[in-house]
């Protein structure tokens with residue numbers, strides 16, 4: 001049967017509208033469909049089960065995974081007021097998706113709410129959804145907008161996660177392979193999806209999620225401890241721990257600022273006050289070192305008047321010590 005042959009003109013007009021009844025931002029939907037030469041999902045030939053979404057048109061059409069699925073003819077748009085009989089993966093869900101949902105998914109499919117995470121309060125959740133609204137358990141996003149963030153999946157990740165948890169990784173792969181980053185979602189969550197898919201009901205998935213969260217929290221603590229130990233070595237101050245051990249002050253904050261510690265030490269230590277180092281590590285004495293015109297050391301602790309007297313003294317001595325051409329000392333009479 002030809003595409004759209006049975007549709008009334010009103011139905012056809014509705015197709016380009018969002019769940020709000022507004023004209024969709026996605027002006028190129030029809031073009032995309034023609035380019036793909038694909039039949040819509042309503043015709044039942046593009047995907048093994050029904051996929052649907054309420055689209056609130058909050059997102060940039062170019063980055064929106066729901067709109068892309070629509071362009072590909074894989075997902076059907078639902079209106080506000082319309083309910084869905086399959087598993088609705090929604091921030092308004094109560095229990096989490098679980099393997100026991102498999103039959104519902106296989107029979108009625110899955111739906112999502114295409115909206116912005118920042119505008120959830122604008123979504124009339126009471127007018128959408130269905131009997132089987134579900135949250136997703138802990139999984140990490142791989143999409144470029146929220147990469148690495150747990151729970152914040154986009155629409156295609158959400159539906160794919162639902163399929164994978166109920167044991168249909170094949171359908172999850174089929175959907176995600178339309179996105180360059182898509183299969184990464186399954187890769188980074190593989191271990192966890194395996195765990196969830198071996199559960200039974202919602203409660204068992206939630207317990208598995210809890211155990212996983214404890215496990216990753218412990219791993220993060222261990223990594224942090226290891227990193228702080230490695231930091232000590234990276235700083236190259238292998239004596240640092242010994243220095244801390246000899247300190248009488250056990251203030252924990254001391255560990256945070258070594259420079260401050262050293263400055264305090266310097267202040268307390270009168271002997272070191274005069275010692276400075278040049279670029280090569282040579283000691284520079286802060287005490288003023290004076291040398292006379294002949295390179296003789298003049299004691300810096302003495303005052304100027306005594307310096308003068310010293311100078312005079314040495315000049316006198318030089319005057320006294322004269323030598324003849326043969327280097328013999330001439331003694332003045």
Ligand SMILES: C[S@@+](CC[C@H](N)C(=O)[O-])C[C@H]1O[C@@H](n2cnc3c(N)ncnc32)[C@H](O)[C@@H]1O
Nearest residue numbers: 064065089090112113135136151153154155158
């Ligand atoms: C908020 S929208 C954001 C969509 C995004 N703009 C995109 O490009 O796909 C993501 C939808 O996926 C589903 N979803 C994602 N993560 C979920 C989770 N942890 N629990 C329940 N539903 C979730 C919900 O239907 C949610 O409304």
